[in-house]
Amino acid sequence: MYQIDPTRTDLIEEFDRAPGGPHSAELKQVIMRLRTGPMTERFIVVCTRRGREWAVGRMPTERGKPVALVEGVVFDDYDNAARLVFRLRWQAATGQALG
Amino acid sequence: MKKIIAYTNVWTIAPGDTLEVKVSTYGVPRYRADLVRVICGDDDPDRGIYREEEIVAPFSGDYPGRTQIMPAGSHVCVPSSGELKHLKSFTVQVWVFPTTPEKGEQGLVSHWDEDAQRGFALVVDGSGAAALRLGAGAGKVVVVASGKPLALRRWHLVAASWDAATGELAVSQGFAGSPFEADSSSSARGKAAFVAADAGDASLLMAALPLSRSATGQTTRCHFNGKLDRPRLTGRVLSAAEIEALAWDNAPRERERLLVAGWDFSRDIGSTRVADSSFNGLHGHTVNLPSRGVKGFNWSGREQNWRHAPQEYGAIHFHDDDHYDAGWDTDFTYVVPDGLKSGVYAVRLRADDDEWYATFFVRPRRGTATAKLAFLASTVTYMAYANYRWQVHERFAEAAEVFWTTLDRGDAFLQEHPEFGLSTYDHHWDGSGVRYASRLRPVINMAPKTPLWSFNPDTHILGWLEHAGIDYDVITDEDLHHEGVALLERYEAVVTGTHPEYYTTPMWDGLRAYIARGGRLAYLGGNGFIWRCALSDELPGVLELRRAEDGIRYRDEEPGEYYLEFTGEYGGLWRRLGMAPQALVGVGTVAVGFDKSGWYRRTPESFDRRAAFIFEGIGDDEILGDFGILGGGASGSEIDAVDTMLGTPPHTLVVARSEGHSENTYLVPDETGFHHSAMEGTHNPKVRADMTFFETPGGGAVFSVGSIAWGGSLPHDGYENNVARISGNVLRRFLDPRPFAMPE
Structure with a gap:
């Protein structure tokens, strides 16, 4: 299994520049790793008004429980929600907090 | 969060037919209903192509809101009878293949009055073991449990008896799994210091226990996940050898003079009918579409088609999240008038800051066309995808779709409400694939x-x-x-x-x-x-699908079960x-x-x-x-x-x-x-x-x-x-x- 090198914070910067790509080969590996973790407690995007407003949430540990929204976070741009999801998953996968 | 949801009795309708609109609200006292024709449903504001037309309809107006519940969980219901009411000593037995033995109490076969605490209930108890509960009301309830959890996804012969003369109870579970595995067989005996009483007019249930009669909407609880095969009820205490013989017997009425009921799930596959093969006619019916035409305890592997060897397909697979018809009360109706242009329509429902479109299709009057x-x-296909949840259930859906999981309000609502039923792309709680998808429920993505x-x-x-x-x-x-x-x-x-x-x-x-x-x-x-x-x-209004062999899918079909039960x-x-x-x-x-x-x-x-x-x-x-x-x-x-x-x-x-x-x-x-x-x-x-x-x-x-x-x-x-x-x-x-x- 591919492991994320937590020192490669340049890849976070690359993602921030273009969340929708194109991405370098190394960043593609990181994204795939972040997309294929467990479904439970996965950070996700929640669209609260179509095409206009997005939040970030975290999947619950079982069926029937609500998605927990990250408090105080609302974006008017999908890409910003995607950037936050990337960073939160990076932190969860590497165990290292980002500034 | 959703404040209003709804569905209609039909999706396709012709002039002269009646549309029944069934609504449930959450925390809002009133809602507004109007008719619209749907022309383009894509509401992304950057595209600016969304188009609906309001149509004058007699039902337009304000209505009081109310919450209606979704009764999920499949089971068998057998109306009470004289034979059940007059039962004294008895033996109840059934082949059991549990798929979530650890989930808590689950009904197997019961004739139980929850309000009076009378009758009997053969269950999987909170520890996963077979148990018999016997009640005579007024706090007189006794339970005897085998004390050992049933093995996951392995067949067991579960039996229990009550001797009215001696007050003795017995329960047993006989492991019928692989000889390479630990034997989960166990048995126990007990004694009641009272005479058991019957459950009166309560129905006999399989794969569930009854709720109190004061409950509204849902009538059952403690739904069983897994398969049952050949349930039998006999009016005397059987020995272990007699139980075993009766369990294997295709025609138990010939072997056992005091047979009360011998249900044969291999009959009437593809229907809701549950046949009693005894002479007493204690026939029942399935509720909420459990899966039939599935491998029984005696499946040999020599046949793959249930029609060719029905006796080896005598099981029913029940799920606590099975669902067919929400059965909601109708809030209002609409008789489609002559002259309403054929097209896609919806009853638009608005409550507070939320809305719902109960979508339907108006065809021309039958036997006619109004366009070329x-x-x-x-x-x-809309039915097959009804309330799909792969975005919240499938670990690799993001890898397939190459997006971060993005839920809208409807998706988030479904995550919180499993009772609204699954699509054919989903798995049941117990991990088995979903085969049935109904439109007789609110379908969040058909709008x-x-x-x-x-x-x-x-x-x-x-x-x-x-x-x-x-x-x-x-x-x-x-x-x-x-x-x-x-x-x-x-x-x-x-x-x-x-x-x-x-x-x-x-x-x-x-x-x-x-x-x-x-x-x-x-x-x-x-x-x-x-x-x-x-x-x-x-x-x-319900579709059956068996995803045999291959194709794009999130689940494999169960081997040996590639033949559809509705059609064979x-x-x-x-x-x-x-x-x-x-x-x-x-x-x-x-x-x-x-x-x-x-x-x-x-x-x-x-x-x-x-x-x-x-x-x-x-x-x-x-x-x-x-x-x-x-x-x-x-x-x-x-x-x-x-x-x-x-x-x-x-x-x-x-x-x-x-x-x-x-x-x-x-x-x-x-x-x-x-x-x-x-x-x-x-x-x-x-x-x-x-x-x-x-x-x-x-x-x-x-x-x-x-x-x-x-x-x-x-x-x-x-x-x-x-x-x-x-x-x-x-x-x-x-x-x-x-x-x-x-x-x-």
Whole structure:
């Protein structure tokens, strides 16, 4: 299994520049790793008004429980929600907090 | 969070028929209802193409809100009888295959009055062990448990008895799994210091326990996950040897004079009937569609078809999240008036800042047509996708779709409310695949203003038809299933939606006969005509699917259970039945990819004079559909291609072929014998859509684009673009009654 090198914070910067790509080969590996973790407690995007407003949430540990929204976070741009999801998953996968 | 949800008794309706609207609200005292015609349901504000028209209707107005509940969980119900009421000593037994023995108390077979605490209940207890509860009311309840958990997904013979003369109770579970595994057999005895009392008029239940009669909506609780086989009830205490003999006996009434009931699930597979094979007639019925035609405790593996060996398919698989009919009360009705234009309509419900569209399809009065073109709404496919949840259940869905999981309010609501039922893309709580999907419940994604999959992208085609001034009737899959070719023959041409994926055999036969007899079909979609499914003759509005063999799917079918219970037919891909979509419409699915779509280029065959009408106004070198809502192009999501080995008619013209597919667009499982590193769009030439045309000897013709994304390109540039032009060229010629001629 591919492991994320937590020192490669340049890849976070690359993602921030273009969340929708194109991405370098190394960043593609990181994204795939972040997309294929467990479904439970996965950070996700929640669209609260179509095409206009997005939040970030975290999947619950079982069926029937609500998605927990990250408090105080609302974006008017999908890409910003995607950037936050990337960073939160990076932190969860590497165990290292980002500034 | 949702504040209002609803559903209707039917999805397809004709003038003179009555629509029943069933509404539930959450925390709002009133709601507003209006009728709208849906023209384009894509409400992305940046596109500005959403269009609905309010229609005057007698039901328009304000209504009081109320909450209605969803009774989920399958079980068997047997009405009470004299035999049950007069039962003294007894033995109850059943083969049990638990799939969640750890989940808490689960009913197996019970005749129990929850309010009076009388009767008996054979259960899986909180520790996963078989147990018998006996009650005589007034606090007189005794339980005896085997004390050992049942083994997960292994058969056990579970039995319990009560001796009215001695007060002795006994319970046992006999492991019938592999000889390589630990034996989970166990038994226990107990004694009651009272005389047990019967449960009176309470129904005998299997796979559930009753709720108090004061409960509203739901009548059962403690639903069992797993399979039961050959439940028997005898009016005396049997020895272990007698229990064993009776458990294996196909005709227990011959062996046991005091047999009260011997239910035989191998009879009436495909129906809700549960037959009692004793002479007492204690017949029952299933509730909420448990799965039948499934392998029994004695399945030998020599037969794969339940019809050939019904005695080896005598089990029923129950799930606590099975669902068929919500059974809600009706809030108001609407009799569709004569003169209401055929089309897609919705009852728009608004409560506070929330809204819901209960969507339905108005067809012309039966036996008539009001346009030359029919839009065939894929209602069976909409049913298959009803309340799909792969985005919250499937670990690798993001890898397939190449997006971060993005939920809207409806998705988040479904995550919190499993009781609204699953789609055929989902797994039950116990891990088994979902085979049934009903429309008799609120379906969150069969509406405008929902994500662009299944129903809503089809409204891109409707929006374009309206813009282009092409008059159309709307008919549905369910209409085609019931009426066959006669429904279609009233039309010069039929146009599909973007994804007509699921077909019953009567639908397939009807469409094929229509084409053969001179009909014209414009298949403006992809991944069409893929899965054989079935509708029930007994129960309206529910689809059955068995995903046999391969195909794009999130679950494998259970081996040995590839035959549909509703019809007895072999399920799975039409391709694997020897009837590939290529033989019906020229093309069949080859690849899927959801990040980026491609475009088409004309082929030399497009300059054949047979195809001239398709390309009127199109340049020789013009790139076709390098724009669109789904992945930015007209060829994408799920794409189809010709294959002469699979039956593409030899005179088929491939008039355009797609390119530009991404590295995330992969061959489908049925297109590859083994996985390798060149299965995707940048390396594999089979990853492409073929645009095709062929005539039939009956004067008909078929035009196929082989791409789900095609419809998403129609709205581009105000519906004025080369995808719209080609689509319009085809439909206008198809509506011209002059017959097509076969090429010489």
